[in-house]
Amino acid sequence: MTETDPTQIKGFDRARQAAARALTEDYVEMISDLAAEFGEARITDLAARLGVAHPTATKAVARLKREGLAISRPYRGVFLTEEGEALAETVRARHRVVVALLRAVGVPEEVAELDAEGIEHHVSSRTLAAFEAYLNRKTD
Amino acid sequence: MTETDPTQIKGFDRARQAAARALTEDYVEMISDLAAEFGEARITDLAARLGVAHPTATKAVARLKREGLAISRPYRGVFLTEEGEALAETVRARHRVVVALLRAVGVPEEVAELDAEGIEHHVSSRTLAAFEAYLNRKTD
DNA sequence: CCAAATTTGTAGCCAAAGCTACATTTCGCT
DNA sequence: AGCGAAATGTAGCTTTGGCTACAAATTTGG
Ligand SMILES: [Mn+2]
Ligand SMILES: [Mn+2]
Ligand SMILES: [Mn+2]
Ligand SMILES: [Mn+2]
Numbered sequence: 082m083t084e085t086d087p088t089q090i091k092g093f094d095r096a097r098q099a100a101a102r103a104l105t106e107d108y109v110e111m112i113s114d115l116a117a118e119f120g121e122a123r124i125t126d127l128a129a130r131l132g133v134a135h136p137t138a139t140k141a142v143a144r145l146k147r148e149g150l151a152i153s154r155p156y157r158g159v160f161l162t163e164e165g166e167a168l169a170e171t172v173r174a175r176h177r178v179v180v181a182l183l184r185a186v187g188v189p190e191e192v193a194e195l196d197a198e199g200i201e202h203h204v205s206s207r208t209l210a211a212f213e214a215y216l217n218r219k220t221d
Numbered sequence: 222m223t224e225t226d227p228t229q230i231k232g233f234d235r236a237r238q239a240a241a242r243a244l245t246e247d248y249v250e251m252i253s254d255l256a257a258e259f260g261e262a263r264i265t266d267l268a269a270r271l272g273v274a275h276p277t278a279t280k281a282v283a284r285l286k287r288e289g290l291a292i293s294r295p296y297r298g299v300f301l302t303e304e305g306e307a308l309a310e311t312v313r314a315r316h317r318v319v320v321a322l323l324r325a326v327g328v329p330e331e332v333a334e335l336d337a338e339g340i341e342h343h344v345s346s347r348t349l350a351a352f353e354a355y356l357n358r359k360t361d
Numbered sequence: 362c363c364a365a366a367t368t369t370g371t372a373g374c375c376a377a378a379g380c381t382a383c384a385t386t387t388c389g390c391t
Numbered sequence: 392a393g394c395g396a397a398a399t400g401t402a403g404c405t406t407t408g409g410c411t412a413c414a415a416a417t418t419t420g421g
Contacts, residue, residue: 088334090272093247096339097379100240104408107233125368132230137409139370144407156369156416182326188351194228196348199236203339211328237409244378265398277379279400284377296386296399368417375410385400391393 096203103202106172107131108141109150112161113169121158175209176201182212185219236343243342246312247271248281249290252301253309261298315349316341322352325359 111130115122128138142159145151150165161169179201183193204212251270255262268278282299285291290305301309319341323333344352 085269088331089270089338092335092338093271095335096243096247096342099339100243101407103236103240107236123368124370129225130229131233133408134410135369136371136411140408183348183351186322186326186351186355188348191228192345192347192351195232195235196343196345198229198232199239199343200340202236203336203343205332205336207332208323208328208336211323211326211332215326241377263398264400273378274380275399276381276401280378362421364419364421366417366419368415370413370415372413373411375408377407377409378405379407380405381403383400383402385398387396387398389394389396 095205099203103199104141105145105148105150106168106202107198108138108145109161109165109169110172110176112145112151112159113166113173116160121160123158127159172201175204178209178212178216179204181216185216235345239343243339244281245285245288245290246308246342247338248278248285249301249305249309250312250316252285252291252299253306253313256300261300263298267299312341315344318349318352318356319344321356325356 108127108131111127112122115126115130119126124135124138124142127142128135131138142151142153145159145165146153149162150168151159151161153159176197179197180193183197183200184190188196248267248271251267252262255266255270259266264275264278264282267282268275271278282291282293285299285305286293289302290308291299291301293299316337319337320333323337323340324330328336
């Protein structure tokens with residue numbers, strides 16, 4: 082083979098890392114949402130909203146706790162640490178921008194919401210900045 | 222909890238399915254690229270370009286064969302079936318549209334290429350259609 | 362206040378996708 | 392032709408993220 086394009090390898094590597102972070106991001110955002118609505122996030126509610134069995138949610142929460150993003154006691158709700166809440170804010174903001182960008186280029190509301198749930202995790206900070214700039218230009 | 226928004230669940234489910242397809246899509250596209258360049262795709266080249274160890278590529282190819290997307294004999298190159306080639310075409314086309322859309326809204330070339338590698342797998346056919354329409358409008 | 366329903370925890374299974382280490386085959390070159 | 396290098400295969404380990412089944416705790420309604 083000839084030389085291998087380093088940009089391409091980097092792209093695949095980036096996609097893999099993003100995929101690895103995706104679960105964490107979605108759980109943290111959801112816990113934050115539930116906390117805002119009900120004051121706390123219950124395992125059952127997390128599982129229901131994410132569409133998984135409850136042991137799957139339990140396992141994910143265990144990882145969040147291990148990573149210092151959440152805390153919880155047995156049979157009680159799950160709460161975000163400061164770090165977790167900060168991440169949630171970032172993720173929520175990015176989610177909104179991605180949906181807005183999709184809407185702005187003509188993607189139907191419903192579809193935009195569905196696709197954004199996956200796309201968001203692969204939008205880098207530089208792409209996000211470009212999206213925001215575009216939306217500002219368009220709004221003015 | 223109150224009722225659970227079915228759209229949201231659907232979004233997470235869709236993202237999970239897309240993530241599951243992502244590997245297949247990238248491998249098939251890459252095999253097609255290598256076939257165009259060298260006449261065949263070797264395991265070593267696949268591994269090098271995707272940035273993984275060679276047994277990882279071997280395992281992925283085994284799955285493609287299982288799924289009827291590729292064929293190969295021991296110690297020889299990997300080739301796509303008709304179905305595999307068709308998928309490769311679709312994936313390649315979508316990849317190009319995603320990069321073009323990102324560029325069109327102001328994402329720098331290099332960044333667009335990196336992010337597209339992950340984003341592409343979460344772009345549904347309806348969103349793709351919207352992207353194409355937008356690009357056509359903008360070009361005219 | 363207690364029994365039933367709900368929620369949560371835990372055990373253990375599976376598949377996917379990565380890795381290293383080592384065996385085998387093929388290729389390139391003298 | 393044969394030897395060393397390169398490519399490929401294979402074994403086996405790890406982590407992650409799903410799942411079901413069942414046990415234990417908590418909450419609720421009569
Ligand atoms: Mn998401
Ligand atoms: Mn989201
Ligand atoms: Mn890709
Ligand atoms: Mn691609």
